[in-house]
Amino acid sequence: xxxxxxxxxxxxxxxxxxxxxxxxxxxxxxxxxxxxxxxxxxxxxxxxxxxxxxxxxxxxxxxxxxxxxxxxxxxxxxxxxxxxxxxxxxxxxxxxxxxxxxxxxxxxxxxxxxxxxxxxxxxxxxxxxxxxxxxxxxxxxxxxxxxxxxxxxxxxxxxxxxxxxxxxxxxxxxxxxxxxxxxxxxxxxxxxxxxxxxxxxxxxxxxxxxxxxxxxxxxxxxxxxxxxxxxxxxxxxxxxxxxxxxxxxxxxxxxxxxxxxxxxxxxxxxxxxxxxxxxxxxxxxxxxxxxxxxxxxxxxxxxxxxxxxxxxxxxxxxxxxxxxxxxxxxxxxxxxxxxxxxxxxxxxxxxxxxxxxxxxxxxxxxxxxxxxxxxxxxxxxxxxxxxxxxxxxxxxxxxxxxxxxxxxxxxxxxxxxxxxxxxxxxxxxxxxxxxxxxxxxxxxxxxxxxxxxxxxxxxxxxxxxxxxxxxxxxxxxxxxxxx
Numbered sequence: 001x002x003x004x005x006x007x008x009x010x011x012x013x014x015x016x017x018x019x020x021x022x023x024x025x026x027x028x029x030x031x032x033x034x035x036x037x038x039x040x041x042x043x044x045x046x047x048x049x050x051x052x053x054x055x056x057x058x059x060x061x062x063x064x065x066x067x068x069x070x071x072x073x074x075x076x077x078x079x080x081x082x083x084x085x086x087x088x089x090x091x092x093x094x095x096x097x098x099x100x101x102x103x104x105x106x107x108x109x110x111x112x113x114x115x116x117x118x119x120x121x122x123x124x125x126x127x128x129x130x131x132x133x134x135x136x137x138x139x140x141x142x143x144x145x146x147x148x149x150x151x152x153x154x155x156x157x158x159x160x161x162x163x164x165x166x167x168x169x170x171x172x173x174x175x176x177x178x179x180x181x182x183x184x185x186x187x188x189x190x191x192x193x194x195x196x197x198x199x200x201x202x203x204x205x206x207x208x209x210x211x212x213x214x215x216x217x218x219x220x221x222x223x224x225x226x227x228x229x230x231x232x233x234x235x236x237x238x239x240x241x242x243x244x245x246x247x248x249x250x251x252x253x254x255x256x257x258x259x260x261x262x263x264x265x266x267x268x269x270x271x272x273x274x275x276x277x278x279x280x281x282x283x284x285x286x287x288x289x290x291x292x293x294x295x296x297x298x299x300x301x302x303x304x305x306x307x308x309x310x311x312x313x314x315x316x317x318x319x320x321x322x323x324x325x326x327x328x329x330x331x332x333x334x335x336x337x338x339x340x341x342x343x344x345x346x347x348x349x350x351x352x353x354x355x356x357x358x359x360x361x362x363x364x365x366x367x368x369x370x371x372x373x374x375x376x377x378x379x380x381x382x383x384x385x386x387x388x389x390x391x392x393x394x395x396x397x398x399x400x401x402x403x404x405x406x407x408x409x410x411x412x413x414x415x416x417x418x419x420x421x422x423x424x425x426x427x428x429x430x431x432x433x434x435x436x437x438x439x440x441x442x443x444x445x446x447x448x449x450x451x452x453x454x455x456x457x458x459x460x461x462x463x464x465x466x467x468x469x470x471x472x473x474x475x476x477x478x479x480x481x482x483x
Contacts, residue, residue, distance in 0.1 A: 001037050006155050013150060013160035020166040020284045021211040028142045028150070028165075038151060040112045047107030049083040051075075053092070054102040062101060067092060115148030118161035135162040139169060166284060168210040174217030187216060199345045200225050206290045206344045227294055231345070234297040235352055237306055238334045241313050246356040247331045251372055260322060263329045264377060265384040266305055269296075270336055271375035277340055278368075286344075293340055301333070304388070307437060315466040339368050387427065387435065390417070390451055394436045397453040407457050410437045411467050416454040418446035439469040 001007040010032045019025040041050055051071040053062040071091050074082060083091075084105070088098040122130040131153075137145055146165055153161040172178055173185040180186065192201050195218075203224045208214040256264055273296055280289040309326050316323040334356070342349045342363050353363035360366070394415055401407045415438050419427065424445040432441035439458035446452060460471035 001035065004155070006151065007032060009154040009158060010150050010160075013154055017160055017162065018164035020164065023211075024139070024142060024165055024167045028146060031143060031147060032150070038109075038112075040109045041106040042109050043105075044107050047110060048080050048113050050104055050106050050108055051083065051091070052104040052106070053088070053096075054104065056100055056102055062096070064095070066095065111144060111148035112152060114145055115150075115152040118149060118153060119156075122161070131160065132162045134164045134166055136166045137168075139167045142167065169213035172213045172215055174215050174220055176213065176215060185217075187218070192221065196221055196225055197347070199348050200228055202344055202346065203228055203290070206286045209287045210284075228345075230298050230302070231294065231341070232348065234301055235334075235337070235348070237302070238330055238337075239352070239355070242327065242330055242334065245327060245331075246334070247328075248335060248357075249328060249331055251332070251369070251375075254328075256374060259325045259329070261380065261384070262305070262308065263325050265380055266300075266329055267332070267375045268377045268381050269300055270332065271371045271373075274336070274340075274369070274371050281343075290344060293337075293344075297337070308435060311434070311437075311466055336369055338363060339366065342366075383426065386423065387430065390419070390423070390427070390432075391435050393451045394432070394438075394441075394453050394455075397455040398436070398438070401455045401457075407455075409467075411439055412458055412469060413438045414456050414458040414469075415441040416456075417441060417443045418448075418452035418454075419443055420449045420451075421445055423451070433468075 014029050088103045122128045338349050398410050458469035460469050462469050
């Protein structure tokens with residue numbers, strides 16, 4: 001290891017390599033720091049033979065580049081088994097007499113053999129490059145393939161044969177036990193595909209932290225199947241409301257200032273989500289990436305934006321500017337989700353993409369969306385985070401009344417909201433009835449910092465279109481109970 005400074009070269013190469021997860025670096029480094037010299041020969045009856053001749057008189061190894069080159073050409077053409085069966089003179093040519101030499105039968109240590117694959121794979125193929133961008137294998141290969149490849153390449157080429165290393169754990173059952181036929185805990189991939197489909201299996205892979213052992217059983221897959229249902233319902237909502245009005249909006253030219261604040265806030269969230277997506281994708285943090293996408297679908301969209309804007313989509317006239325703004329955002333959301341989810345839900349996203357973009361071949365030939373900086377609005381985000389907090393407080397009050405059976409749906413509620421002076425000045429023009437899915441809402445300035453909400457049963461007539469209850473009549477132009 002100290003000869004030709006192999007250990008120092010290997011340690012330097014480790015520092016120049018990116019590791020995923022990062023803990024792999026210290027694991028491999030500690031092995032290199034303490035390992036003894038590497039004996040690359042083995043006494044076995046199978047394997048790649050060491051092409052070594054020993055002089056019978058002086059017991060020295062024959063070192064002759066011409067002979068080595070001749071042996072290499074024979075190996076490349078016929079395979080290395082000929083070393084054991086052919087006449088030694090064939091390898092020595094006319095330069096030496098075979099009777100003067102002993103032909104060794106030792107083989108190359110198997111890890112040296114596998115560690116040199118970068119040479120006869122990457123350097124021999126025109127469609128590949130050396131060094132490899134990544135070596136990908138299980139965590140046990142810090143002692144195996146990663147280790148031997150590093151030493152072999154540093155010894156012959158002065159650097160690692162890879163730019164990065166990604167190591168993963170092993171698939172185990174739901175209890176963390178190694179899969180075994182005798183234990184009856186083996187799950188075959190083809191059985192999963194038959195029951196759940198490929199996309200559910202892909203979700204399991206993407207959502208698992210590959211740095212650790214990956215647990216799997218049918219109960220875990222059932223959970224992922226439920227998550228998939230939520231994601232698919234998000235796509236169904238988008239497709240149903242767009243109703244063939246699909247459009248790839250030019251985001252650079254898109255005038256966000258004409259949008260209502262809620263849509264601008266959602267664009268900010270999309271912008272920030274995409275930044276996280278790019279970062280996690282490049283760093284192979286797929287489980288974090290998937291979790292954030294799922295949370296966006298279930299929390300930010302289904303439980304928030306869709307909930308608020310369904311009234312606009314279902315009840316407003318087609319020429320309503322608010323409705324047009326909502327449809328524009330739905331198009332942006334749909335195209336964004338399709339691109340984000342494409343590496344995970346390959347088949348689902350392709351099916352949807354072919355439905356909305358029949359002129360293009362495949363979503364998997366498209367590029368990720370680049371979102372303009374103008375989508376970012378930190379000030380507006382801070383404002384709406386406060387609004388969401390108030391909304392959550394109101395929803396707790398509404399749910400309490402629903403639990404006591406004083407009201408049915410949230411649209412049967414009327415809200416009185418008391419805010420601090422600071423919040424009141426900030427939100428005195430906000431339609432809290434729309435925000436909280438209530439029939440009416442009044443806000444007033446309070447003397448305390450605490451948010452107070454009084455929920456009562458709404459009085460009046462129920463609009464057959466929007467289902468809001470009012471004594472003064474509905475404000476919608478197409479409502480039957482006008483003032």
